[in-house]
Amino acid sequence: MTFGSGAMTNSINEIPDSKVLFIIGSNPTEAHPIIGTKMKQAVARGAKVVAVDPRRTEMADVADVWLRLRPGTDIALINGIMNIILANGWEDKKFIAERTEGFDQLRAQVAKFPPEVVSKITGVPVDQLIEAARIYATAESAQIFYTLGITEHIYGTDNVMILADLSMLTGNVGKENSGVNPLRGQNNVQGACDMGALPDVLPGYQKVTSPTARAKFEAAWDVPIKSESGLMLPDMIEAAFDHEVRAMYIMGEDPVLTDADANHVREALETLDFLVVQNIFLSETAKLADVVLPAGSFAEKDGTFTNTERRVQRVNKAIEPIGQARADWQIICDLATRMGYPFAYASPADVMQEIASLTPQYAGITFERLGRKGLQWPVPDAEHPGTKFLHEGKFARGKGLFMAIEYQVPDEPPDEEYPLLLSTGRRLSHYNISTRYSEALDSYAPEELAELNPEDAERLGIKDGERVKVASRRGALETKVRITDRVLPGMLWMSFHYKESPANVLTNAASDKVTKTYEYKVCGVKVSKVI
Amino acid sequence: MKTLLDPCCDRCTHTPETPCRDYVRCLTEGPICHDDPACKAEKQRLLKEIKPNEENQQIFVCTGTGCASCGAHNIVDSLNEEINHQGLANTVNVVPTGCHGFCEQGPTLIIEPRQILYTLVKPDDVAEIVQKEFVEGERVERLLYVDPLTNQPATTFANANFFAKQTRVVLNNCGFINPEKIEDYIARDGYKGLTNALQKMTPVEVIDEVKKSGLRGRGGAGFPTGLKWSFCRQAIGDKKYIICNADEGDPGAFMDRGVLEGDPHAVIEGMLIGAYAIGADEGYVYCRAEYPLAIKHLEIAIRQAEEVGLLGDNILNSGFNFHLFIRAGAGAFVCGEETALIASIEGKRGMPKVRPPFPAQSGLWGKPTNNNNVETWANVPHILRNGADRYAQFGTEKSKGTKIFALTGKVNNTGLAEVPMGMTLRDIIFDIGGGIQNGKKFKAVQIGGPSGGCLPDEMLDLQVDYDTLTKAGAMVGSGGLVIMDETTCMVDIARFFLNFSQSESCGKCTPCREGTKRMWEILDRITKGEGKEEDLDNLEHLAVVVKETSLCGLGQNAPNPVLSALKYFRPEFEAHIRDKNCPAHVCSALMTYSIDPDKCKKCGLCAKSCPSGCISGDKKTPYQIDVAACIKCGTCADVCKFGAVIRA
Amino acid sequence: MEWITLTIDGRTVTVPKGTTVLEACRMNEIPIPTLCHDPELSSYGSCRLCIVEIEGMRNLPPSCVTQATQGMVVRTQTTKVRDSRKTILELLVANHPLDCMTCQKMGDCDLAKYAYEYRVTGELFKGGERRHLPLDDSNPFILRDANKCILCGKCVRACEEVQGRSVLDFSFRGFHAQVGPAFNLPYSESECVFCGSCVSVCPVGALTEKKMVGQGRPWEVEKVQTTCPFCGTGCNFDLNVKDGKVIGVTSNPEAPVNGKALCVKGRFGMDLIHNSERLTTPLIKKDGEFVEATWDEAMDLVAQKLGEVKQEHGADAISVLSSARCTNEENFLMQKLARAVIGTNNIDHCART
């Protein structure tokens, strides 16, 4: 990363006082509704909004400028905006001089993206590009918000880095209401990363490749730790497919529905010698398992979640587990013990003690301190009040490094055979897979409604509410369609909530070279009416 | 043809873009910037054309809403016809004007300079009027106004009782200028007050002058105008607004309409002066949509003022800017309350806001805002033209100046009357108003509309000013005087006002929304003869709670008509409840109908018109009413030509 | 900070400048009834229940919008004040159904609380006109009974000021005023996204959580604050528990991120906890079919199988998928299991969705 790790630099409750919101590849009012409401409060208090999205989201409706770019052309767009900023001398020269390096390479790169060219690539009119640049660059403070519309591309990392460039170019980072904020998708994706549920880092982003880091944990755990990174999810799937991985233990997730190219995932898991799935429902993945372990829901256990603004908060047990179900942490402890390494934790509070002792960001955290309000990491010691926003004064890596980013195209753009561009995401009334098990929510939004532009509908002879067959190179499904100008012509949008219309049998498993994030946002499909 | 507004010669450089500070004075006393007898003569001639005199006699025809509805426009047309026909066009001049105020006798016309007043004029009278007045130099006696008390015809309008006791300051121009011509207003010293303010005074001095005049808000509460202005002037704000409240919603009041229709520039000049004093550069006139003519005249006036540079930027080269806009109300009485009015201008439901903050701090769009009603603004030019002392000579110690009252109801001379503060009700009702119609007995006068109260005859010698009336349980309000005679039922009147208040309540605060409704229900019960003994106490208790706990003036004053009626006419309420009797014979449910066999001419009209078919009889036997079946609608009594049906 | 001193019911109290009389009273445990006031919303001053007597002020000013000033003398419990409050409550009750026995709000209803405290009889204005509006039962989440509405406007302000949506507003006026979506359509036909903020602020039974109807009375329910298991925002709320069952969710004003605000999933999606399809026992697949097993059977099998794979193919032949849905503690333990117990770095989760 150009200045730090993947966490919100600012706090959610700073949002209502923002002067400028630059929202790109993110649909907060549906995917992060409460953050969405805070943004609308900001608008009510006079904040300016730049929305960048091919889809007409609610924020696009209230935006001062809505840049309706072609999916996947974000890099060109941001380069163009930086080009305009430099052309008008709107950059923050003092900030650039004092807190950044690599500006010259950036300038050279950006020079290749004059507004006219960018307008051609992105399909956004020049005057809108200029207005957006003016609003963002000339504001006293401005926040960037992005979500999976930025990361779920094969060049997702580059997308993120160029946003960092934009913020540093204008000095809109490292102060209140100024920063670059990823809105993390899942309730505890931040925490899972913090806790080192990643193949390359131990808790607290301490590299497995670092001898000192390993030494610390080996001392604490009294076992050797492998020095080379392990497999990322997509590689695990491939390795399973190639019989290099023989057994998998999957807790709480359902890759068969949530991972790209689902059919391929299913095949891979079927080839395993042994599969254990631990979940609260018999998920599509669980159906493939040799052993299924019933877990307790969040209401049935104690613990902590860490939200997208780095706030560690309590989860409190409200009821006993249903039937014989057990809390995931108890199951893991049991297994470890049975495998000859006793995990003797009396409670999650004990676990947090060990976490604090090994994770610098969590050093000052205890269940007692979290109380009703939680704490925002880093919390270096027992007195520290927590950290509202990151990078004040200096970046994690010292000076912020400008990265010159080259424009790239998606792995599988539409073509003659698969003429429509499929993009996927979440809707307000559901959350991934689990909310389907809420009677209330499911009766309210019982089925998929893929969004199709009137032009295409006209051409394909499809009417609102009709059922269609959607096919990609990897698979096919049936779904109802909603005809709406929320999507661009040539585009189809689907959620991935519905196992009846599992969008991920269509999506492309090509992934980002660094993070291995699948390109959920772009692949080619064809649509035909079901007769 | 050249008008007073045109430059006398090419030495005059005044335009809205290049304004001249002496523009207004120049038109009437000019030229100022150069001395040229020819120009002077020219200006004097044009001035004469406007002001009536022997060579230029003028017929002022009232075309205010009242007279217009009685065909005043036809009269104007036939007058012009007749005059041309008689070849008098260059010596006689017909001027359609705003309200003369004498609505009862409309259409009226006044011939200047002779001050002749003709009343109840019809188109057929026109030929005779022109012949007699302008050819033979005679009067048309039969059209002169006759005093109902003395039976003497009034030789001039000034000695007609209706006008004689009035002091016309605000209404000075009403009826004597063409409201659609700014030059008429200027010819009668219009915009001189503004010129004085801009040329000779600082904003603070203007405010002090208004304070000194003792002017108090004419909208009802009577808050000192100068003080109000100073609050808004002192308030911090990058922008300030002023508002003219022309949402004259009080049933029985129409003085604001009279002023807007008859002399719109007086209001504009008043607002200009106020804006200069307060430091506002934008203003709104919020006028109810029920006043189309007022809005029309106002629109014309604003356009004309803009054309000559009296509205806009750098007015009279003083650096002072002011822009004026009209907003038509959409029909909600509560919008007379200033915070509701502001909400309405902002495009919201007209629901009052809690104060503080007061509009002077945070009003229209959160900016400091000053709001006065039409009559208040119209007073201001006089103060600045003639000085506070001249103004303050009228009125009482605490209530200075004059007040326009709208005389209506069972009085002989209905219309608009402007009198000095402090005149007694008796003088207004009997001298100016000419007493009660058809020799009936005075019973009560309702002052101040739904916010005011009913006063009985023992209060007739009360001095009309803010404090005295409030003490008596009424209020000046906007100045509606509804006169009631013995045939008016006070319970029915109280019920009428509560019905009005509860249907106009915005519904925001509990006491007004729910309380006025329940008060009305109790009163309705009583008029239907279903009143209970405890009703009066409950009613009084509820009235006090609503008065003391409601959010805005509407709710706080809605109980006044009930409380004052209970105070002065309690026996009449008790009669309804205990004796199931309406002394005034108004509450139909409490009435019995019978037919006097001696008076009955056996025509059968009553039987034919009786909706419940409860009247029987025939050519030979007098008709009779089956009291049991009678629904007490009163139709029989209305249709009977011989007064044979007895109400009791 | 500038401080001012005033007298309330004979007590001398000192509060920061800019405090309202109501706040001053509440800071000092002096009870004042309110129906339309909510610290999270703009002040409205419409219910008039918080009226007090203040020396030198005419009428009875509402304490919620009256600023406390130096030397102010306030009386909150005089006969006049109490009588007026009682009359206002009588007026509200006169236009409010008296089906408290079966009302979902029973035990948690502010109107009922004050009516009881002020000995309201409901007799005073008996027989007068009442509202008769249809029940809005159009959606799975919110029940709207406009006849119980007291027009305090909290829901209108919450929808506009907190949610920025303005689905609700007043319509008509005076006695006929009501609150609802445009054209008073049912919620289901409006722009409503069912965040339930309106429900969370309603002081009476006009807006209630449909799924909680008949499930439990406030005094039977235990409230447990916790963190929402859905998106990454990290909203907090109270799980309402009765007899070991989660019957619904209510806002917790303490919530650091979201205050009273929630979205449709957080407020109404928790019935998934007791979904009949929940796994209640370990399952072992025997020739293609799942059969129920004991924990010992299942856990021994897992331990044994993983052991075998490690033996035959090495630790890296095992991959562990942790979960962004589970707690920090569980993720920590899972990666420790992978690294310390199994001995592989093959640990990952769907970090990227």
Add this chain to the structure above:
Amino acid sequence: MCEACEDLIDPKETELDAVIAQYVREKGALIPVLQKAQEIYGYLPTEVLKRVGRGLRIPLSKIYGVVTFYAQFRLMPMGRNVLRVCLGTACHVRGGAKVLETIEQELGVKDGGTTEDQRFTLEIVACIGACGLAPTMMINDEVHGRLTAENVTEILSKYE
């Protein structure tokens, strides 16, 4: 544009859009726009309110709130002539009720009603400020005063 397409365009809609465009930048534009819209359509159909809402970016709930607050706005079609009978104080004490009765019988409609032949819409209003001529009524923009049960019938006959 071809004639066929021109036929599809609703002139009222174009007029309304022009009004919205004229006011869209102005503060507090809602009420004037609704007043003009009602002039164009004679009343305020739901579709028109939605169009105004989209044009001025005002939530529909607020527009409905405003429309139902002010007496002037109509959600139902109005007759060719709007007849406003005044029941203000002056008219009340001078027998306005009787006049109203006669009119109600004459037209067969009550307050707020519209005759079947769409000739009249009857409204009761508080005061039209012509109290001097009480009892009074207003038909469209014309005021009629000194009404009696007899002369109203004749006045009504003048309106088609």
